[in-house]
Amino acid sequence: MQGRVVGCVITDAKDRQYRREYVCDDAGDKIVVRREDGNGDAVSIPKIIELDESLVAFFGLYSGDGAKGSEDRNEVGRIVPTISFSQKEKHLVRFAVDQFRRLFPGNIRFTFSLGEDSAYFMAGDGLERLNSYYLETTGSGTPATKALAVVRPNINDKDRQYIAEVRPDVAGTNEEHLAFYYQHQEAMEAIFVAEKTAELASVGIQPADDIKITASLRRPFKKGARQPGGSSRSDEIHLGGLNGVGELFLKMMHEIEDTALRDVQTSSQGLVRWIAKPSEVGQTLDLLDFFTNNPFGKINRERPAKIALDGDRLLGQWRRSSEIRLRRHLRIDPLWCYVAGLYLAEGSTPKEALFKMFGENPGAMAMGFTSSEGASLELMLRTLRKVFFPEDCLEAWKVKVGSQYFPELVVTGLKHGVSMLRGGASGDGKLRTMEVSLAIKQWALEVADAPLDGASLLSSEYADRYSHVEPTGSGVARIDFWASSTLCRWYFPLLMHTVFGGIVADPMEEFY
């Protein structure tokens, strides 16, 4: 058997293609897929993969936090995907590992890589940890940092570049910082490998041949830390044994998204087939019952202060929060599951809070969502409207535009014979030119409609809730919307139940 996989991803506001020719062999209930050109790995994949709530949510999660691939050096506009995934929260790590194993049983390896700025070890918690490490291994505390020439007799180009850099707000010289880096590199790595190993063990991921844990310390003040003791940690999962199947993996993801977006039973290339129209698939949840009896329907060990039927809808209220109207029933359909994962990746709430909120006070929560792609926005809005009433789902929306796109803003202004006026001390604030602001609104509504056959929710229902343009930081123009934080206390428990309800009986006991 042979096949070809093609698809598009949008990154950096550019349409890019992925494309790969495969051959595959029948192997009972599995198929063995490999690249037609003979390179890469032979990968077994089940012939039929059941798309349950958690797997669909996983694809949503990957869509937000996973790597989509990098551009082929020989072919402009073509990306070659590598499967890797950034995630710090340990329960989500465990979740991702389980789902990857379901998709690719057999020859698959995991590398957990922990990155950190070594400035973390120069003061505060980091320095204390370095101290205890040296006390344990050598009997005395952290030794004084020696001269660079001693710890690093032969410097390379990267070192020379580092030494030439200028950091006006950091005390000490680059040579001293670099010496610190090389002298303590082994110790710093050992500390992180031990930490990650323990963390993985706490969620049931034990050392094994197919699991590798590494730490990657960066030169001081390079990776975001602005001062000694500052942290800029990154936790990544790289998958091995899957070379060549990245395109197929992305295609699975896009086909699932496609069925949810268009609400069709079979995806455009036939890779995904539901038992009925996606909007008619999945269990129906009674929200009155959920928030009264389900272990996931709790926050800080409490049930809502009020949850009552009012005609065919519900009125609900958490202690010290506002009253809100809810729909009585919710179908946990593919759209809902996919967005649950997507929100876990892209949402504005720290992930740890979502796991701890059942037994602890989560404090302030916020409901916000940013995306440069119309499809993600539409899916998110549709999801919220399944639980909440339309007018509560979106308070307002704005467009954030990065500096490399300012020429477009200026040209838009010129067309209208006006100049671009920016608010805020550093110009990051809201755009003050009405003509430009309105032109950008029109553009954003077109972006929101682009992936759909008809009009998007943003343009048909929420166009008048447009707030402003924000020429902030940098980056591709993107749409940002937010809703009342009251929604969080209803949406988050349902979201967590969707992803973990099938594998975790009581979130208060099993998380943290």
Add this chain to the structure above:
DNA sequence: AGCCCAGCCGCATTGTGAGC
């Protein structure tokens, strides 16, 4: 509303092994 920085993910470098 305004602003900024740290984490995501792209890409450069290094490692590895097949082919000649």
Add this chain to the structure above:
DNA sequence: GCTCACAATGCGGCTGGGCT
């Protein structure tokens, strides 16, 4: 033993998330 191409690994820039 050398070369080349692909895989694995390590590093850091940019931007999207999030704080005040």
